[in-house]
Amino acid sequence: RKTMFFPSILMFQTFPCFGGCSKVFSFKRYLTIQSHAKCVSVIKGYRFCTTSSTDGDLTGSNSAKAMENTPAKSSSSKKTKRKQDPMEPAPPASSFPSWAFDKRDYFRFELVHQSKLSRARVGRIHTPHGVVNTPGFVSVATNGALKAVDHRAGDAAGCELMFCNTYHLLLQPGPETIAAMGGLHRFVNRDRPIITDSGGFQVFSLSHGSVHDELNMKSRAGRNNWANTVLKVREEGVDFRSYRDGRPVHLSPETSVLAQKAYRSDIIIPLDELPPYHITTEKLTHSVFLSHRWEARSLREHLKDLREQAMYCVVHGGIDLNLRKHSIEYLSSLPFDGFAIGGSLGKDKDELIDLLRFLMPHVPVDKPNHLLGIADEESIRRAVPWGVDTFDSCYPTRVARHGYLLTFDGVVRLRQGKYATDARPVQEGCECHTCRNYSRAFLHHLIKASEPIGSTLMTIHNLHHMNAAMARTRQAILDGHV
Known part of the structure; x- marks a missing residue:
């Protein structure tokens, strides 16, 4: 069993252990005892915990003893705390184990x-x-x-x-x-x-x-x-x-x-x-x-x-x-x-x-x-x-929800009235589910009627278009055009 340390997420009024411990404390009380507390939960064989110098629970006498034994921080200790140099260099490559450079x-x-x-x-x-x-x-x-x-x-x-x-x-x-x-x-x-x-x-x-x-x-x-x-x-x-x-x-x-x-x-x-x-x-x-x-x-x-x-x-x-x-x-x-x-x-x-x-x-x-x-x-x-x-x-999915359809001929703005009776698919020759089954006119209607399925159908097309465009790009590179 491996131990991994996962600092808890703090809340305004309560402090629940990240792993789901049932013990809940006020935020103020947590700040008092956080350095002495330890809560552990096991997830899929791994232990997530907040660690401390006290290996005990957070209840009753243990937490009280922990607080009693807490050494008071003097003003001098605050003064001697080293201030982080913003220009301090990061660790060099030599500080990492040699096996880390092996291929995966x-x-x-x-x-x-x-x-x-x-x-x-x-x-x-x-x-x-x-x-x-x-x-x-x-x-x-x-x-x-x-x-x-x-x-x-x-x-x-x-x-x-x-x-x-x-x-x-x-x-x-x-x-x-x-x-x-x-x-x-x-x-x-x-x-x-x-x-x-x-x-x-x-x-x-x-x-x-x-x-x-x-x-x-x-x-x-x-x-x-x-x-x-x-x-x-x-x-x-x-x-x-x-x-x-x-x-x-x-x-x-x-x-x-x-x-x-x-x-x-x-x-x-x-x-x-x-x-x-x-x-x-x-x-x-x-x-x-x-x-x-x-x-x-x-x-x-x-x-x-x-x-x-x-x-x-x-x-x-x-x-x-x-x-x-x-x-x-x-x-x-x-x-x-x-x-x-x-x-x-x-x-x-x-x-x-x-x-x-x-x-x-x-x-x-x-x-x-x-x-x-x-x-x-x-x-x-x-x-x-x-x-x-x-x-x-998120560009292709975001613009789809607003009625903008991507094609190799440019963007089709399906909200425009001229598409109300357009029987063509969004993109001629497109093999996506939307283009094989629905017309621009129907998609225009779905947008105007605020039907959720409209966003779905247009998102399907835009995702298909982006991936088709990347496939074209790869082929253009292979053919020596890019």
Whole structure:
């Protein structure tokens, strides 16, 4: 039996043990006795606990004795506490065990073809739950489910790798529930590859919004009473308020990894900080160094129990090319299994492509790479020649729910009245379920009537279109056109 430490999630009024212990304490009382308490629950043979110097329960005399024996913290001890240097370098590659650099027999990248015209390439990512063809589109299932469609429909539309979100699944239903169900694949009943992120992106992006929001001086605070506010970012991790009920939550590199271990996803991502677009070079540098230290801690936690999971690092640095180079040089020296390009990727597509033009030649070619959160068709078309393997975005499913259908001839806006009597399918020759069975006129009617099935049918088409477009892209590379 292996012991893993999982700090509890704090609540305003009560403190339940993360593993489901029945003992509940007030938040104030928890703060008093937290360093002496230990609650343990066993999930699938693993022990999740909050640890302390006192190996006892939290009830009656034991907790009283624990509090009585607590040495008072003097003011001098606070003064002597070492302040974290924001420029402290992350651990070097030599601090990791030599076996960590060995190739994984359960995860590998296979290069099928390298273009002679560009850095574009065709490959295959081999995972325990199947193969992912690259360049490929990664569908987003934030809460473990694609919006408006089930996994069978998504699989039929050609979806291979699916992206689930640690932040949302951490809050509902929780890692302990998913672990008890045998992991994400069994929980959602899908036997294809799954990738999960660390949760950090949602924590920070929900706080200060997207780059678009920031440039337009918009804030998401007005949309939610709790404002999804980041309470504090420190060396240990990040404290934030839950978007569901406003309770304080602490997320650290270790807890993020342990949550993803409970999910048993094929590819996991370490915790990183996502700074806003408008930030000074000094603060951006501090953020990159912090992300590197967090990622090294995440990797160290991951290596304790591989569970046939691969871990991608996240390359940071914003649009500062020197910091990007520093980030990829450091992270490529560590035993990560792939590279995710994250952080602020620019205010528009031109800045994104300029960044990729500089960065991609520095990314190791023997491992897969992923562009986080970017998967609109124009960005994919411009990024593939620079060697990007996979792209994720909720764009196809989101626009489908608003009546925007993707085709090889452009976007069809089905809300427009001119489609009310259009008997054609959305895309001539498309083999998706929607195009084989329904007309534009009927889909237009469903939108106007606010029928939920309309979102389902249009989402099926958009997912099918994205995967068909990626198949065309792969063939174009093989044929020497890209």
